[in-house]
Amino acid sequence: MPKVFIAGPVSWNRLVRVDRLPDPRPHTVFARGHRETVGGTSAGKALNLARLGAEVTLRTVVGDDAPGRAVLEVLRAAGVEVIAETAAGATEQHLNLMDPHGGRLSVYLELPELDHPAHDDRARAALAEADAAVVDLADHARPFLDADVPIWCDLHDYDGRSAFHRDFADAADHLFLNDDAMPDPEPFLVSRVRDGARTAVATLGARGAVGADASGVHRVDAVPVAEIVDTNGAGDAFFAGFLMAHLAGGDLPAALAAGAAQAVRCLTSPDLA
Template sequence: MKPTVFIAGPVSWNHLVSVDELPAARPHTAFAKAHRKAVGGTSAGKALNLVKLGARVTLRTVVGDDEPGRAVLAVLAGAGVEVIAEVADGPTEQHLNLMDPVGGRVSIYLEVPELREPRHDERAAAALEVADAAVIDLAEHSRPLLGAARAARVPVWCDLHDYDGRSAFHQDFLAAADYLFLNDDGVPDRAELEALLVAAGARVAVATLGADGAMAAAAGAVHRVAAVPVERVVDTNGAGDAFFSGFLVAHLAGAGVPDALTAGATAAARCLGSPDLA
């Protein structure tokens, strides 16, 4: 049977701009090598990757009543994601992403929606009740779903991205997570990062390490996996979400931590070789 995953978190409509190198902090002129617009946001990335991997996905998110919002919803619906769309008063989230050829990225938030009053809590609660896993991504509008997932007794999966071990914004998500993910941007020292994973208190805590693969702490042991080689990196957007999704689907299929890490690394490599999030 297909695993059923509930996701709460942000989606966006992004303008992706490829440059020879990320701009220095000084006034100057730069030329784009290429640019395009596409769906983005960590919850969209996870939803699209999970569907590709065979999961049944319900995504509760926030969009504006505008063309970017309609474009995002069309992509998600076309991929087979069931969307519970809360409509914000303002515009849909939008980013300007500057990307260099070696995987560097600067993401500039152009618009961030504010949800004043959710209208579909009952639909979200019903989707949570039948979910095998609840992915609650970083956003103020998804924060209340941490408690809802706990109340429904659904395992909570949280991706803290570049958490530095101290940020107050992340603490609710850290405390609620049964399965915890982050990258090494916030804590580049590997010994410190391993200690953070061990001390997190989650059933499994995973850190992705870019070209160095990933490591996970679970049941008192630390596991490591190498990155899967990629002949040509096309686009780094979504690679972390692909890793997360590969790990999650493998775990729900009964894989242990080492095999789930390998599944995550394989999914990330496929994403890196593609211009799309999944």
């Protein structure tokens, strides 16, 4: 059972289904349904990795409030060991508007700030035993970019220039992003490998994914989906499938295929995993 340490954000989200994402003008929109559930990129990765058989420790930040307690209950019920730092403010919360075609508009309602971590020793001990360290995009996760185990970073919609992402991009042994802000990510992936990354991967939505390592550039098609139920967490599911295949000894094409297979499981489920 591989051990994976994750540092990063979790959230409590309200998901609202609409016929189409709203235009930027004053008007009324009627929802087709809504619900509340756990969210956040680190929660998505942790839940998928646990479902795939990893021993997962997640260090995150929540508020002392009902949304925070709800998030922790979901994670712990899935078998994730959670090291929860308590923020002075509210737990991170999002409002996600989602259309039937996979489009999403996320509104951040709350964003916690961590002033005084109380469990650094416990987190460092878990990190030292890990086979991989996933360090997600959050200021409170930055201190773990200096880990002595392989660092995995998901840059999401990185455009190649954002200062906020730079430390994560530079520290990553294994780097992921999507093509939302980089329509042709292949040159960037190749450059990251040339500069020292072991693997660099970009998800391309319905066009699959592309990855680079010392062996060259490889692609995988997206697995066909008869009906998309919920796009939330699909990128994190891909990441988890890829990571588990890599830790099992799979080469880049095999890991890309495993990532694509896990992503489609997420797309056809209402949950993150």
